[in-house]
Amino acid sequence: MIDLHYWTTPNGHKITIFLEEASVPYRLIPVNISTGDQFKPDFLRIAPNNRIPAIVDTEPADGGTPISLFESGAILQYLAEKTGKFLPADLRGRFEVMQWLFWQMGGLGPMAGQNHHFVQYAPERIPYAMERYVKETNRLYGVLNKRLADRAFVAGDYSIADMASYPWIVLHERQQQNLDDFPHLKRWFETIAMRPAVERAYERARELNEQPVVTLESAAILFGQTAGAVQ
Known part of the structure; x- marks a missing residue:
């Protein structure tokens, strides 16, 4: 099972698209970046850059303890290698x-x-x-x-x-x-x-956050961060 810590941004959509395309079971864990969820200690433990997305793979291929990953590119590579899909072997x-x-x-x-x-x-x-x-x-x-x-x-x-x-x-x-x-x-x-998996991924996003709006309060959270936010 993949626990996906996610919000409705382009970087978040990358991962839901992959998981839907590859038919990988996953649990969506909302991280509302407009209200500051990305600074909660539990999230920072798996995503030290306080950005979504992040994943926890509870069943890694080596059979060991759960693996956590942040950075959408690294997550895509990891999932592709885990599943053997959407990344050539040669x-x-x-x-x-x-x-x-x-x-x-x-x-x-x-x-x-x-x-x-x-x-x-x-x-x-x-x-x-x-x-x-x-x-x-x-x-x-x-x-x-x-x-x-x-x-x-x-x-x-x-x-x-x-x-x-x-x-x-x-x-x-x-x-x-x-x-x-x-x-x-x-x-x-x-x-x-037009790919069905892509349509499903964006439907998940709409279910979670139909009309994203940046307010004065959320702008201060999103764009006013310093090192203090992750200490």
């Missing part, structure tokens, strides 16, 4: 997937996240920051669009590389991106959106 195929997983973790996710912050949530409009992150998001969409010009999925067959990137593209309108400008990316996006 050397070349495996690292084809892994490089695009790291591309999302180091590029698309952080840059789109800063886009969200300065365009949607920042208390003051900073034109330079807004333009910087909207343009960088656009560049990354272009990289993905080019990659998908001659293939159905990011790294060959459908894999954790696709699961990692897809939830960030769901928010393209908030990121001020027009999918019509990226036809290969749009085709890929629409293909994944």
Whole structure:
């Protein structure tokens, strides 16, 4: 059984998509990041960076004590290796997937996240920051669009590389991106959106948090953290 400590963010969706795709039994444990659940001691013990998602595998493959993991990319790799699904076993195929997983973790996710912050949530409009992150998001969409010009999925067959990137593209309108400008990316996006497991994953999210709203109070929790939050 996988205990998934989760909230309804792109990084959270990555893991529910995998678990639904692979038919892995899991228990969803809500961590409401807008009210500060991510700073509770029990959560910090498994997620020292106070970010979702995190998992506890109560039945690891080595038969030992439960394994806890944080960081969505590491979780995807762990689950893929545990199940033998969505990550090729051969050397070349495996690292084809892994490089695009790291591309999302180091590029698309952080840059789109800063886009969200300065365009949607920042208390003051900073034109330079807004333009910087909207343009960088656009560049990354272009990289993905080019990659998908001659293939159905990011790294060959459908894999954790696709699961990692897809939830960030769901928010393209908030990121001020027009999918019509990226036809290969749009085709890929629409293909994944129609997968039954992906639909189930997003239904779980809607059951938990139908309309996420950032208030003044939650913004202080989400965006005002210092080292004191994890001590």
